[in-house]
Amino acid sequence: PMLARFYGITEGVRAVSDGESLDLGGKTLRFFHIPFVHWPETMATYEETQKVLFSCDAFGGFRALDGVLFDDEVDVAEYEDEALRYFSNIVGMQSKAVLRAIEKLADLAIEVIAPSHGLVWRKDPGHIVELYSRWARIEARPEVTIVFGSMYGFTARMAEAVARGIAEEGVPVRVLDAGRVHVSFLIREAWKRKGLVIGAPTYDTGIFPPVEYFLRLLERKRLRDRVVGLFGSYGWKGGSVLKMRERVEALGWELVGEVSFHGAPTPEDLARARELGRKVAERVGAVAPEA
Numbered sequence: 001p002m003l004a005r006f007y008g009i010t011e012g013v014r015a016v017s018d019g020e021s022l023d024l025g026g027k028t029l030r031f032f033h034i035p036f037v038h039w040p041e042t043m044a045t046y047e048e049t050q051k052v053l054f055s056c057d058a059f060g061g062f063r064a065l066d067g068v069l070f071d072d073e074v075d076v077a078e079y080e081d082e083a084l085r086y087f088s089n090i091v092g093m094q095s096k097a098v099l100r101a102i103e104k105l106a107d108l109a110i111e112v113i114a115p116s117h118g119l120v121w122r123k124d125p126g127h128i129v130e131l132y133s134r135w136a137r138i139e140a141r142p143e144v145t146i147v148f149g150s151m152y153g154f155t156a157r158m159a160e161a162v163a164r165g166i167a168e169e170g171v172p173v174r175v176l177d178a179g180r181v182h183v184s185f186l187i188r189e190a191w192k193r194k195g196l197v198i199g200a201p202t203y204d205t206g207i208f209p210p211v212e213y214f215l216r217l218l219e220r221k222r223l224r225d226r227v228v229g230l231f232g233s234y235g236w237k238g239g240s241v242l243k244m245r246e247r248v249e250a251l252g253w254e255l256v257g258e259v260s261f262h263g264a265p266t267p268e269d270l271a272r273a274r275e276l277g278r279k280v281a282e283r284v285g286a287v288a289p290e291a
Protein backbone atom coordinates (compact mmCIF):
# COMPACT_ATOMS: atom_id res chain seq x y z
CA PRO A 1 0.00 0.00 0.00
CA MET A 2 2.90 2.42 0.61
CA LEU A 3 4.01 2.38 -3.02
CA ALA A 4 0.51 3.37 -4.10
CA ARG A 5 -0.10 6.00 -1.42
CA PHE A 6 3.31 7.63 -1.51
CA TYR A 7 4.36 7.27 -5.14
CA GLY A 8 1.26 6.25 -7.10
CA ILE A 9 2.93 2.99 -8.21
CA THR A 10 0.34 0.25 -8.67
CA GLU A 11 1.51 -1.69 -11.75
CA GLY A 12 4.15 -4.42 -11.86
CA VAL A 13 4.24 -4.85 -8.12
CA ARG A 14 4.37 -8.10 -6.18
CA ALA A 15 4.57 -8.13 -2.39
CA VAL A 16 7.08 -10.65 -1.04
CA SER A 17 6.44 -12.52 2.15
CA ASP A 18 8.71 -13.00 5.11
CA GLY A 19 11.43 -15.57 4.35
CA GLU A 20 10.62 -15.73 0.63
CA SER A 21 13.44 -16.09 -1.95
CA LEU A 22 13.64 -14.58 -5.39
CA ASP A 23 16.03 -15.98 -8.00
CA LEU A 24 17.28 -13.17 -10.24
CA GLY A 25 19.44 -15.53 -12.30
CA GLY A 26 22.87 -15.69 -10.72
CA LYS A 27 21.82 -13.73 -7.67
CA THR A 28 19.26 -14.80 -5.11
CA LEU A 29 17.47 -12.42 -2.80
CA ARG A 30 15.90 -13.52 0.47
CA PHE A 31 13.52 -11.21 2.33
CA PHE A 32 13.14 -10.75 6.05
CA HIS A 33 10.44 -8.62 7.55
CA ILE A 34 11.83 -6.59 10.44
CA PRO A 35 8.74 -4.58 11.36
CA PHE A 36 9.13 -1.27 13.15
CA VAL A 37 12.83 -0.87 12.68
CA HIS A 38 11.42 2.52 11.92
CA TRP A 39 8.44 1.74 9.62
CA PRO A 40 5.86 -1.04 10.05
CA GLU A 41 6.81 -2.56 6.69
CA THR A 42 10.59 -2.35 7.10
CA MET A 43 12.23 -5.30 5.37
CA ALA A 44 15.83 -6.47 5.08
CA THR A 45 17.00 -8.16 1.89
CA TYR A 46 19.82 -10.71 1.84
CA GLU A 47 21.73 -11.51 -1.33
CA GLU A 48 22.92 -15.08 -0.90
CA THR A 49 25.81 -15.37 -3.36
CA GLN A 50 27.73 -12.33 -2.10
CA LYS A 51 26.30 -12.46 1.44
CA VAL A 52 25.19 -8.84 1.39
CA LEU A 53 22.48 -7.69 3.77
CA PHE A 54 20.55 -4.67 2.52
CA SER A 55 19.30 -3.80 5.95
CA CYS A 56 16.98 -0.86 5.20
CA ASP A 57 16.76 1.41 8.29
CA ALA A 58 18.54 -1.06 10.58
CA PHE A 59 22.24 -0.30 11.17
CA GLY A 60 21.96 3.09 9.50
CA GLY A 61 23.78 6.30 10.34
CA PHE A 62 23.56 10.04 9.69
CA ARG A 63 26.00 12.46 8.07
CA ALA A 64 26.88 13.36 4.52
CA LEU A 65 29.67 10.95 3.67
CA ASP A 66 31.64 13.32 1.43
CA GLY A 67 32.41 10.78 -1.24
CA VAL A 68 33.12 7.95 1.16
CA LEU A 69 31.05 4.75 1.08
CA PHE A 70 32.68 2.06 3.22
CA ASP A 71 33.64 1.58 6.86
CA ASP A 72 37.30 0.99 5.92
CA GLU A 73 37.48 4.47 4.41
CA VAL A 74 36.69 6.41 7.58
CA ASP A 75 37.75 6.62 11.19
CA VAL A 76 35.00 4.35 12.53
CA ALA A 77 35.42 5.50 16.13
CA GLU A 78 34.66 9.02 14.99
CA TYR A 79 31.76 7.96 12.76
CA GLU A 80 30.06 5.99 15.55
CA ASP A 81 28.68 9.21 17.01
CA GLU A 82 26.75 9.87 13.82
CA ALA A 83 25.42 6.32 13.80
CA LEU A 84 24.25 6.82 17.38
CA ARG A 85 22.63 10.14 16.49
CA TYR A 86 20.69 8.29 13.79
CA PHE A 87 19.88 5.36 16.07
CA SER A 88 18.67 7.44 19.00
CA ASN A 89 16.60 9.84 16.92
CA ILE A 90 15.17 7.53 14.27
CA VAL A 91 14.82 4.03 15.71
CA GLY A 92 15.59 4.49 19.42
CA MET A 93 11.89 4.55 20.28
CA GLN A 94 11.61 1.08 18.74
CA SER A 95 14.60 -0.43 20.50
CA LYS A 96 12.71 -3.68 21.15
CA ALA A 97 12.04 -4.09 17.44
CA VAL A 98 15.75 -3.51 16.79
CA LEU A 99 16.66 -6.32 19.20
CA ARG A 100 14.08 -8.62 17.58
CA ALA A 101 15.54 -7.85 14.14
CA ILE A 102 19.09 -8.58 15.31
CA GLU A 103 17.94 -11.92 16.69
CA LYS A 104 16.05 -12.77 13.51
CA LEU A 105 19.07 -12.05 11.28
CA ALA A 106 21.60 -13.64 13.64
CA ASP A 107 22.01 -16.91 11.71
CA LEU A 108 22.83 -15.30 8.37
CA ALA A 109 26.44 -15.39 7.20
CA ILE A 110 26.92 -11.70 6.45
CA GLU A 111 29.95 -10.23 4.71
CA VAL A 112 28.56 -6.79 3.95
CA ILE A 113 25.84 -4.69 5.56
CA ALA A 114 24.44 -2.02 3.26
CA PRO A 115 21.86 0.09 5.11
CA SER A 116 19.64 2.67 3.44
CA HIS A 117 21.43 5.44 5.36
CA GLY A 118 25.09 6.02 6.13
CA LEU A 119 28.14 3.81 5.75
CA VAL A 120 28.30 0.42 4.05
CA TRP A 121 30.02 -2.01 6.43
CA ARG A 122 32.29 -4.39 4.52
CA LYS A 123 35.35 -4.57 6.75
CA ASP A 124 33.59 -5.29 10.02
CA PRO A 125 29.81 -5.64 9.65
CA GLY A 126 29.64 -7.22 13.09
CA HIS A 127 30.73 -3.94 14.63
CA ILE A 128 27.61 -1.97 13.72
CA VAL A 129 25.41 -4.90 14.81
CA GLU A 130 27.18 -4.93 18.17
CA LEU A 131 26.75 -1.16 18.55
CA TYR A 132 23.04 -1.31 17.67
CA SER A 133 22.55 -4.12 20.12
CA ARG A 134 24.20 -2.12 22.90
CA TRP A 135 22.27 1.06 22.10
CA ALA A 136 18.96 -0.80 21.90
CA ARG A 137 19.59 -2.24 25.36
CA ILE A 138 20.20 1.38 26.46
CA GLU A 139 23.60 0.52 27.87
CA ALA A 140 25.05 3.79 29.08
CA ARG A 141 28.47 5.03 30.10
CA PRO A 142 29.11 5.93 33.74
CA GLU A 143 29.23 9.60 32.80
CA VAL A 144 26.93 12.61 32.95
CA THR A 145 25.29 14.82 30.32
CA ILE A 146 24.13 18.29 31.33
CA VAL A 147 21.53 19.88 29.06
CA PHE A 148 20.47 23.40 29.98
CA GLY A 149 18.70 26.39 28.49
CA SER A 150 19.04 29.96 29.66
CA MET A 151 17.61 33.32 28.59
CA TYR A 152 19.76 35.76 30.60
CA GLY A 153 22.61 33.43 31.52
CA PHE A 154 21.69 32.65 35.16
CA THR A 155 20.83 29.00 34.62
CA ALA A 156 23.93 28.75 32.40
CA ARG A 157 26.11 29.84 35.33
CA MET A 158 24.61 27.11 37.47
CA ALA A 159 25.28 24.54 34.73
CA GLU A 160 28.99 25.29 35.06
CA ALA A 161 28.83 24.79 38.82
CA VAL A 162 27.00 21.46 38.45
CA ALA A 163 29.62 20.37 35.90
CA ARG A 164 32.40 21.34 38.32
CA GLY A 165 30.85 19.19 41.05
CA ILE A 166 30.66 16.22 38.69
CA ALA A 167 34.24 16.68 37.48
CA GLU A 168 35.45 16.91 41.09
CA GLU A 169 34.16 13.37 41.57
CA GLY A 170 36.31 12.26 38.64
CA VAL A 171 33.29 11.53 36.45
CA PRO A 172 33.39 12.67 32.79
CA VAL A 173 30.73 15.27 31.97
CA ARG A 174 29.49 16.96 28.81
CA VAL A 175 27.61 20.30 28.93
CA LEU A 176 25.20 21.28 26.14
CA ASP A 177 23.14 24.42 25.62
CA ALA A 178 19.67 23.47 24.33
CA GLY A 179 19.28 26.95 22.86
CA ARG A 180 22.27 26.48 20.57
CA VAL A 181 22.69 22.77 19.88
CA HIS A 182 20.28 20.94 17.59
CA VAL A 183 18.02 18.66 19.58
CA SER A 184 19.15 15.53 17.68
CA PHE A 185 22.60 15.97 19.25
CA LEU A 186 21.05 16.45 22.70
CA ILE A 187 19.09 13.20 22.31
CA ARG A 188 22.25 11.38 21.30
CA GLU A 189 24.28 12.69 24.24
CA ALA A 190 21.50 11.75 26.68
CA TRP A 191 21.39 8.25 25.17
CA LYS A 192 25.11 7.79 25.79
CA ARG A 193 25.41 8.54 29.47
CA LYS A 194 23.75 7.21 32.60
CA GLY A 195 23.60 10.60 34.32
CA LEU A 196 21.43 13.42 33.00
CA VAL A 197 21.22 16.83 34.65
CA ILE A 198 18.69 19.22 33.15
CA GLY A 199 18.56 22.97 33.75
CA ALA A 200 15.82 25.35 32.65
CA PRO A 201 14.52 28.74 33.80
CA THR A 202 10.80 29.28 34.27
CA TYR A 203 9.07 30.55 31.17
CA ASP A 204 5.36 31.43 31.28
CA THR A 205 4.95 29.30 34.44
CA GLY A 206 6.58 26.30 32.77
CA ILE A 207 9.83 24.89 31.39
CA PHE A 208 11.90 27.09 29.04
CA PRO A 209 10.71 25.77 25.62
CA PRO A 210 13.98 24.47 24.09
CA VAL A 211 14.50 22.31 27.17
CA GLU A 212 10.85 21.27 27.28
CA TYR A 213 11.11 20.15 23.66
CA PHE A 214 14.19 18.08 24.47
CA LEU A 215 12.39 16.42 27.40
CA ARG A 216 9.30 15.74 25.31
CA LEU A 217 11.39 14.03 22.64
CA LEU A 218 13.14 11.88 25.25
CA GLU A 219 9.68 10.78 26.43
CA ARG A 220 8.73 9.86 22.88
CA LYS A 221 12.00 7.98 22.39
CA ARG A 222 11.27 6.05 25.59
CA LEU A 223 14.72 6.59 27.03
CA ARG A 224 14.85 4.59 30.25
CA ASP A 225 16.90 4.35 33.40
CA ARG A 226 18.51 7.71 33.91
CA VAL A 227 19.99 9.14 37.10
CA VAL A 228 18.78 12.71 37.09
CA GLY A 229 19.36 16.13 38.66
CA LEU A 230 17.36 19.30 37.96
CA PHE A 231 18.00 23.01 38.35
CA GLY A 232 16.65 26.32 37.14
CA SER A 233 16.23 30.03 37.78
CA TYR A 234 12.92 31.88 38.14
CA GLY A 235 11.81 35.51 38.26
CA TRP A 236 8.87 35.54 40.69
CA LYS A 237 7.05 32.26 41.32
CA GLY A 238 8.94 29.64 39.37
CA GLY A 239 7.54 26.38 38.07
CA SER A 240 10.12 24.95 35.70
CA VAL A 241 11.85 22.67 38.21
CA LEU A 242 8.52 21.45 39.57
CA LYS A 243 7.27 20.67 36.06
CA MET A 244 10.50 18.95 35.11
CA ARG A 245 10.23 16.85 38.27
CA GLU A 246 6.73 15.71 37.26
CA ARG A 247 8.05 14.64 33.86
CA VAL A 248 11.04 12.83 35.38
CA GLU A 249 8.79 10.95 37.79
CA ALA A 250 6.42 9.96 34.98
CA LEU A 251 9.42 8.58 33.08
CA GLY A 252 10.46 6.49 36.06
CA TRP A 253 13.93 8.03 36.13
CA GLU A 254 15.78 8.27 39.43
CA LEU A 255 15.78 11.85 40.69
CA VAL A 256 18.82 12.48 42.86
CA GLY A 257 18.26 16.15 43.66
CA GLU A 258 17.10 19.54 42.45
CA VAL A 259 17.99 23.20 42.88
CA SER A 260 15.54 25.99 42.17
CA PHE A 261 16.86 29.54 42.64
CA HIS A 262 15.65 33.14 42.37
CA GLY A 263 17.23 35.35 39.70
CA ALA A 264 21.02 35.31 39.56
CA PRO A 265 22.69 32.48 41.47
CA THR A 266 24.18 33.49 44.83
CA PRO A 267 27.40 31.88 46.08
CA GLU A 268 25.13 29.60 48.16
CA ASP A 269 23.14 28.62 45.07
CA LEU A 270 26.37 27.83 43.22
CA ALA A 271 27.52 25.69 46.15
CA ARG A 272 24.19 23.81 46.04
CA ALA A 273 24.66 23.27 42.31
CA ARG A 274 28.12 21.83 42.90
CA GLU A 275 26.72 19.57 45.56
CA LEU A 276 23.99 18.43 43.14
CA GLY A 277 26.71 17.61 40.62
CA ARG A 278 28.65 15.61 43.19
CA LYS A 279 25.55 13.64 44.22
CA VAL A 280 24.61 12.77 40.65
CA ALA A 281 28.20 11.74 39.90
CA GLU A 282 28.34 9.53 42.98
CA ARG A 283 25.06 7.84 42.15
CA VAL A 284 26.11 7.28 38.53
CA GLY A 285 29.34 5.69 39.75
CA ALA A 286 27.32 3.40 42.02
CA VAL A 287 24.73 2.18 39.48
CA ALA A 288 26.42 2.24 36.06
CA PRO A 289 28.86 -0.49 35.10
CA GLU A 290 32.11 0.47 33.44
CA ALA A 291 31.45 0.83 29.72
Ligand SMILES: Cc1cc2nc3c(=O)[nH]c(=O)nc-3n(C[C@H](O)[C@H](O)[C@H](O)COP(=O)(O)O)c2cc1C
Pocket residue numbers: 149150151152153154155156200201202203204205206233234235236237238239262263264
Ligand atom coordinates in the same frame (compact mmCIF):
# COMPACT_ATOMS: atom_id res chain seq x y z
C1 LIG B 1 9.42 35.24 28.28
C2 LIG B 1 9.68 35.09 29.75
C3 LIG B 1 8.74 34.46 30.55
C4 LIG B 1 8.97 34.29 31.92
N1 LIG B 1 8.02 33.67 32.68
C5 LIG B 1 8.24 33.52 34.02
C6 LIG B 1 7.26 32.90 34.86
O1 LIG B 1 6.19 32.49 34.41
N2 LIG B 1 7.52 32.75 36.18
C7 LIG B 1 8.68 33.20 36.74
O2 LIG B 1 8.87 33.04 37.93
N3 LIG B 1 9.64 33.80 35.97
C8 LIG B 1 9.44 33.97 34.63
N4 LIG B 1 10.38 34.59 33.85
C9 LIG B 1 11.61 35.09 34.49
C10 LIG B 1 12.80 34.15 34.34
O3 LIG B 1 12.46 32.85 34.73
C11 LIG B 1 13.93 34.67 35.22
O4 LIG B 1 14.34 35.93 34.76
C12 LIG B 1 15.13 33.76 35.30
O5 LIG B 1 16.05 34.30 36.22
C13 LIG B 1 15.82 33.61 33.95
O6 LIG B 1 16.90 32.71 34.08
P1 LIG B 1 17.98 32.55 32.90
O7 LIG B 1 18.96 33.69 33.02
O8 LIG B 1 18.64 31.25 33.11
O9 LIG B 1 17.24 32.62 31.63
C14 LIG B 1 10.16 34.79 32.49
C15 LIG B 1 11.10 35.42 31.67
C16 LIG B 1 10.87 35.58 30.32
C17 LIG B 1 11.89 36.27 29.46
